[in-house]
Amino acid sequence: MSTAESVDGLAGFEPVATGEPRHGSFSEVFSDALRGIPVSVRGIAPSDQPMPVHEWLCPASPSDQLLLDHCRGATIDLGCGPGRMCAHLALQGHFVLGVDIVPEAVEQTRRRGVPALRRNIFTPLPGEGSWDTVLLADGNIGIGGAPLALLRRARELLDDGGRVVCDLAEPGTGLSLHAARLVSHLRRSGTFPWAKVGPDAIETLAGGADLDVLHVGECDGRWFAVLTT
Numbered sequence: 001m002s003t004a005e006s007v008d009g010l011a012g013f014e015p016v017a018t019g020e021p022r023h024g025s026f027s028e029v030f031s032d033a034l035r036g037i038p039v040s041v042r043g044i045a046p047s048d049q050p051m052p053v054h055e056w057l058c059p060a061s062p063s064d065q066l067l068l069d070h071c072r073g074a075t076i077d078l079g080c081g082p083g084r085m086c087a088h089l090a091l092q093g094h095f096v097l098g099v100d101i102v103p104e105a106v107e108q109t110r111r112r113g114v115p116a117l118r119r120n121i122f123t124p125l126p127g128e129g130s131w132d133t134v135l136l137a138d139g140n141i142g143i144g145g146a147p148l149a150l151l152r153r154a155r156e157l158l159d160d161g162g163r164v165v166c167d168l169a170e171p172g173t174g175l176s177l178h179a180a181r182l183v184s185h186l187r188r189s190g191t192f193p194w195a196k197v198g199p200d201a202i203e204t205l206a207g208g209a210d211l212d213v214l215h216v217g218e219c220d221g222r223w224f225a226v227l228t229t
Contacts (some may be wrong), residue, residue, distance in 0.1 A: 003026055024187035027032050032184055034082055043180040044194060056081045056138070060088035063222050064137075070090075070165045070215070070226050073132030075155075076157060078121045078150075079140035083109030085088070089135075090114050091218035099125065122153055131157045136166035145177050146194025150207035151227070164211060166202075168223040173198030175205070 023030075033039035033053045040048040055061065058163050060068065060168070068088055068184045073095075077086050080098030082105055089096045090113065098109040098116035109116035119125060134154040141147050155166045170175075182189040197205065199216050203224045211227040218224075 009188055013121050021183065021185065023188040024189060026182060026189045026192055027102045027104075029182040029184060029187055029189045030102045030187060033182070034102070034104045034108060035188060037184050038204060039181055039182050042183050044178045044190065044196070048183065055085055058084065060084050063220050064088065065223045066097050066219050067137065067165065067222070067224050068135075069136060069168065070163070070224075071133040072163060074127070074130070075133040075135055076125070076127070076131045077135040077136070077137070078154070079136070079143055080109050080116060081105050081138065083112045083114050085117065085135060085137050086114040087117070097126065121150075125157065128157060130159050131161050132159060134162070134164045136156060136164065139167055139169070139196070140194040145195045147175065147195050147197050147206050148205050151205055151211060153208050155229065163214065164225075164227040166197075166225055166227070168202060168216075168225055168228070169196040169198045170221075171199050172222060173201070175201040182209040188225045199225070200228075 014079060020091045029039060030055050033051050039051045041051055042048050068085060071089060075089055075094050075096045077098045080086050080100050083098050086096045086098040086109055096114060098114055098120055099119050100106050103118055107117045134157050139202060143150055173196050179191040180193045180194045181191045206227045213225060214228045215226040
């Protein structure tokens with residue numbers, strides 16, 4: 001999971017009582033998670049949910065690979081995390097670029113041998129209007145709590161005939177908006193906006209971004225969509 005730089009919250013720390021988590025930015029707490037410190041996400045589910053970092057640090061899983069089979073040509077991975085998706089695509093012969101706001105995520109992606117940029121995805125990116133695929137994996141359609149704006153941004157990045165490949169939440173989710181934060185025993189981030197999008201909401205959102213729904217599928221409980229220009 002990644003987010004726009006505008007929600008990269010509080011810089012530095014502020015004094016708190018001994019034993020309580022200190023305040024940190026989104027990037028700081030996310031980086032802690034990528035370095036092995038247990039971090040939970042608060043505010044999306046009824047109870048705190050552990051970040052599945054162990055999955056993100058592994059090679060792409062079979063269900064990841066089924067999702068990635070829908071990518072075509074040059075692919076830009078928005079919110080690439082530590083780069084498992086990018087690395088798999090590169091092994092399959094794709095030109096791929098990872099983009100993330102978290103420095104540790106970018107460094108880990110580069111250590112996998114894949115180009116990556118630390119960048120706000122709503123600021124100018126290389127290859128505007130020429131990408132074959134925009135990848136929004138691991139719920140990243142929720143970045144910034146504004147999936148319509150994000151899909152419109154993805155549309156700007158795509159060439160004619162390009163596609164968006166995105167993970168979805170389970171059916172019945174519709175469009176739900178959340179104020180989330182990352183929490184560990186060391187520090188906690190400020191709140192940041194996040195969204196969840198289910199299969200029942202993707203057609204309306206795609207239409208608002210001038211995209212068509214080519215395919216909605218499911219594999220082992222994982223829902224995804226392919227949208228085309």
